[in-house]
Amino acid sequence: MRIAVTGANGDYGKLLLPRLEADPGVESILVLDTKEPQGTRKVEFHRVDLTRYDAEAELTDALTERPVDALFHLAFLFGPILNGPLAHELEVIGTMNVLTAVGRARLPRLVVPSLTVTYGARGNNPALLRESSPLFGCPHSRFVNDKVEVEGQVRAFRERHPDTRTLVLRFAPLLGKSLDNPVTRLLSHSVVPTLLGFDPLWQAVHEEDAGRALHLALRADVAGEFNIVGRGVLPWSGLIRQAGAQPLPLPGPLFRGALRALGVVGAGTLPVALLDYMHYSWVADGERAESALGFVPVHHVRDAASALRRSQS
Amino acid sequence: MTKGVLGNDPFQRGAAPRTGEVKDAAPDPKAAKKAAAPKSGKGAKSAGKAKSAKGGAPKSGPRAKAPKGGKGAEAKQAAATPKTPAARVHMFEARTNGSGNAKHEQDVHAPGEEISPLREPSPPGPASEPRPSRPQVLADEVRGSRPQERKVDRALTEAIASDAAEAAAKTAVDELFEGRRGPDRDIERVLATELVAELAESAVRQVLDDGNGSAPEREVATAVATQVAEATAGVAVDEVLDRHAISPEERALTSAEDTDLDADDEATDEVWTANAWQRDPKDVPPPEEPEEVWTADAWSRDPGGTSAPEGPEEEDDFESGVERVEENGVSISVSIIEGAAPTDVEPEVELPDESHDELPPSRRPLSLVSDPGEAPLEETPERDERGYDRPEESAPPAGFAGRAVGMLSLAKEIAGQALASDGLGRAMGAMHGLMEAVRTSLGTGGGSRLDDYGKDAGLVENLQPVLDFLYEQYWRVSVEGVDQVPRGAAILVANHSGALPYDGLVMSQALQRERPDLLEARWLVEDQVFHAPMLGTLFNRLGAVRASPENALRLLDEHRPLVVFPEGYQGASKPFAERYRLKRFGRGGFVKLALRTGAPIVPVAIVGAEETSPLLGRIPGGFLGFPSLPLTAPGPLPAKWTIRFGEPLTMEGLAPEAADDLGEVQRLTERTRESIQSMLQALLRERRSVFAG
Incomplete structure (x- = not known):
């Protein structure tokens, strides 16, 4: 089995590559990235910059030259987005290029990770969001809205290419010591703000569970979207406590104003969009991943959060 | 020493x-x-x-x-x-x-x-x-x-x-x-x-x-x-x-x-x-x-x-x-x-x-x-x-x-x-529970034993002394006809009352006490309460679920008794003079739900809740994202509660498609409403004193 991976150096890539390396069924891994991942045996490296105008041609060449059984499109940003247009270029345009190349090469399988934050935190969310729920995104967040746009592209691709088995894994916030995303950065502070009077339910996935889910997607005989969530839920304050920080409740209008001001000044480290996620619950139902994909989370949200604490100390 | x-x-x-x-x-x-x-x-x-x-x-x-x-x-x-x-x-x-x-x-x-x-x-x-x-x-x-x-x-x-x-x-x-x-x-x-x-x-x-x-x-x-x-x-x-x-x-x-x-x-x-x-x-x-x-x-x-x-x-x-x-x-x-x-x-x-x-x-x-x-x-x-x-x-x-x-x-x-000492220990336990409730409602409580709907078993446990006191000694809840609640999925339709909706909490407590054979009941609350700062968070941790068809269906699928208050926020915001007069029963959502799932409807009349937190006036609360803040007694008043469960309305002989038949839905809604209203009137006639019962 030959596999292609974009974004092998990202968070998802770091979770998946060791598993593929250890998988005896995987002969080789074609890494399509700007730099070669370290310490790998099965990797064939092909340098592709997804943000370049000729990325699509490069990808098509690479994929037709050395046909693969599956492509993991993992090139997504989780770091602080300093360059908004570049992020947009990478995520939306890069995904477009990848999808086109996959279509041309007629790959049998495509796996794209996404996030449950794309459902959006809204007052009229049901208690548990199923995969069929519409993705409302978050009005103020480029980060989330880019992901929603990517999902739209992938859905359109899936409808046009029924031969390609396309899996979209919507991950709850990933927590783990090796990960760097907005939530882990927020939880690494000793005091984490909450909205006074609100304590929505949060989910999280332990990094091990996330890696396992990605690996499962390699062989599953299903297609479509799956919510990949850890066991159980925690209120936001509980998550903060489990991660070893202290919740600091701030009255909403004040909080929002302060964040805006900080954002204007340019010191804003906390995305304003997170406020919505501290206000309303957005709990995704992991039932389908369990029954169809065979993904049963091992770690409770608690464990995921306290793993974060251990890594900080 | x-x-x-x-x-x-x-x-x-x-x-x-x-x-x-x-x-x-x-x-x-x-x-x-x-x-x-x-x-x-x-x-x-x-x-x-x-x-x-x-x-x-x-x-x-x-x-x-x-x-x-x-x-x-x-x-x-x-x-x-x-x-x-x-x-x-x-x-x-x-x-x-x-x-x-x-x-x-x-x-x-x-x-x-x-x-x-x-x-x-x-x-x-x-x-x-x-x-x-x-x-x-x-x-x-x-x-x-x-x-x-x-x-x-x-x-x-x-x-x-x-x-x-x-x-x-x-x-x-x-x-x-x-x-x-x-x-x-x-x-x-x-x-x-x-x-x-x-x-x-x-x-x-x-x-x-x-x-x-x-x-x-x-x-x-x-x-x-x-x-x-x-x-x-x-x-x-x-x-x-x-x-x-x-x-x-x-x-x-x-x-x-x-x-x-x-x-x-x-x-x-x-x-x-x-x-x-x-x-x-x-x-x-x-x-x-x-x-x-x-x-x-x-x-x-x-x-x-x-x-x-x-x-x-x-x-x-x-x-x-x-x-x-x-x-x-x-x-x-x-x-x-x-x-x-x-x-x-x-x-x-x-x-x-x-x-x-x-x-x-x-x-x-x-x-x-x-x-x-x-x-x-x-x-x-x-x-x-x-x-x-x-x-x-x-x-x-x-x-x-x-x-x-x-x-x-x-x-x-x-x-x-x-x-x-024992009594003080209990009091301390209750205080501890209350403190935790306050912290929870402020949004700093943490809590780690939540289910998918947000009910925190740990908090409920800690608050149990308080709930027991309220239930047994303060409100002296008496329950009638609770045996009529069928096992499995059931929709309990009750009148909403009082400026602060304690009724859902008391209903769930009553069912838990009187019918331990049933699964844990949940009650649906309208958005105005569910998304109210502090109150909504606290109610959610105590077992309230936001009223939405998806949630209701999911709860009924789990064969739980489901408590609904079809009057919605209207019911909870009745002026005191109109107490125990039922408002319009929404759009009959609960009837559609019953028709789709086949769950029987149990009419329930609650008397006493209105006097517990009488609505005396309203404060505009737009700045808090509230339609209005109810002006009520500073704490719950010790009115005596009576909960009467009526004869269940079974959905036998009615096809799930009847849910789309507005006439049928209307008929059943009206039947339920009348049943509750008559029970309410009977209870009010029987009641001699608001506080002594």
Whole structure:
């Protein structure tokens, strides 16, 4: 089995590559990235910059030259987005290029990770969001809205290419010591703000569970979207406590104003969009991943959060 | 009390004799049974020595007044020679038992049975099977190896034990004082407590001196302290009361009596201190099981002791410690218990058996009494303090410092006592639950036992005392016809009422109590409440679910009873004048739900909720994201609640497609509404008073 991976150096890539390396069924891994991942045996490296105008041609060449059984499109940003247009270029345009190349090469399988934050935190969310729920995104967040746009592209691709088995894994916030995303950065502070009077339910996935889910997607005989969530839920304050920080409740209008001001000044480290996620619950139902994909989370949200604490100390 | 920790320097007192003893003991025979005898003999002998050292206080009849007079000196000696307190205990026991019984008692409470009477007064019980002798090799090795550590251990143990002793003493004495009154009750109480604690501590010291000071011994010491304290409480109380009752002139008389008694005692005293102690442990092998049992009990009762660490060599050491207790400490407490007045109400402790009361109360507490104050007649607090401090005079702080320490320890004890009492414990639990509820509603509560809907089982558990109080005593909820609620999925349709919607919470509580066979019920709340800051968060953690068809379907799929309030926010915001008049039932969502799932509809009428939080007015609350803030009573009012469950409307014969038939939906909605309204009117007619029901 030959596999292609974009974004092998990202968070998802770091979770998946060791598993593929250890998988005896995987002969080789074609890494399509700007730099070669370290310490790998099965990797064939092909340098592709997804943000370049000729990325699509490069990808098509690479994929037709050395046909693969599956492509993991993992090139997504989780770091602080300093360059908004570049992020947009990478995520939306890069995904477009990848999808086109996959279509041309007629790959049998495509796996794209996404996030449950794309459902959006809204007052009229049901208690548990199923995969069929519409993705409302978050009005103020480029980060989330880019992901929603990517999902739209992938859905359109899936409808046009029924031969390609396309899996979209919507991950709850990933927590783990090796990960760097907005939530882990927020939880690494000793005091984490909450909205006074609100304590929505949060989910999280332990990094091990996330890696396992990605690996499962390699062989599953299903297609479509799956919510990949850890066991159980925690209120936001509980998550903060489990991660070893202290919740600091701030009255909403004040909080929002302060964040805006900080954002204007340019010191804003906390995305304003997170406020919505501290206000309303957005709990995704992991039932389908369990029954169809065979993904049963091992770690409770608690464990995921306290793993974060251990890594900080 | 602090005394044990601050006043006594355990290192000074315990260390020197210990090392000596260790040297003595190390070459002792290794086998446990054999080892026990010489040691106990040694203890007894030294006890005898101590007695004579004290100027023959207990023995010399004519000088019976002497122990009282020479109390300070005696106390000093107590601090200097660690055997002395134990000796005092022995003495005390002898008197308690009375001259004739001393030996008999000793035999009856041979080590094999010593322990069981503490738990079960009447029969020695099956627990008293003799345990096989167990080699103490390991314990001895341990003992020999680390004298430094043992010193520290011992100090710790003493501190812990004395804490325990004082706690137990306080409890016991307080309980004894429960029924009595008097002008100086407090003083008496303090005196008695002090006495008892003192005795218990001496017993502990005795045990420790004979023991090897290892970690598990702490448990034993603590246990001994507690037991002795409880046992002696009755005696001490009686004594204090007696002393208080009699005037100085009479006192002289009494002491003369005492003297006689002492003289009587003397012979037996001698006999059993010298012989019985030595002999008993040899004759009857001590038990194993019961010891452990009551140690555990004592532990659970005693917060101070719980912190004692458990060493890896626990088993061996523990047992060796246990043995020593049996030899020395426990038999003391047992025999005293026999003679004690009603001591302890705690179920795990022996309830005193009056039939065993072999001593007339007046004779009971003799030499014991002489301890705390030879001039207790003009008992002023200051004097008391000094009386307590005296036995501790080895510790330098006297005068003001001593008093301060005494006051401090008193205060600490009172606080501890208050915390330990049952009612207060419940109140504290409730307070804790409320605090947690407040924190939860502020959004800082955390909580880790949430289900998918957001109900926090931990919070509900902590709040249960509050909910129980509200349900049973404050609102006195009476439930009628709850048997009509069918098993499995059911839609309970109720009238919404009150400015603050407690009704869902009470409904779920009622179902949980009256119908434990049903799955946990959930109630749906409208967005205005669910997304209200604080209130919504709290309700969510208590089990409210946001009203939406998806949530309702999911809950019914789980075969839960589902409580809905179709009036919605309109219902909760009725003015007080329109109470119990049903509003429009939404768009009949619950009927569609019932038709789709086939779940029966159970109409429910709730009376009392409207008066619990009457809506008096509204404050515009747009700035908080609220349509309006209800102006209501500051807290829930104690109206009596009645919940009546009506006949269920089954959906039999109706196809799920009927959900799209607006006419059908309308008909069923109206039927439900009428049913609830008629029940409401009936309930209101039956009700004579809003608050009395």
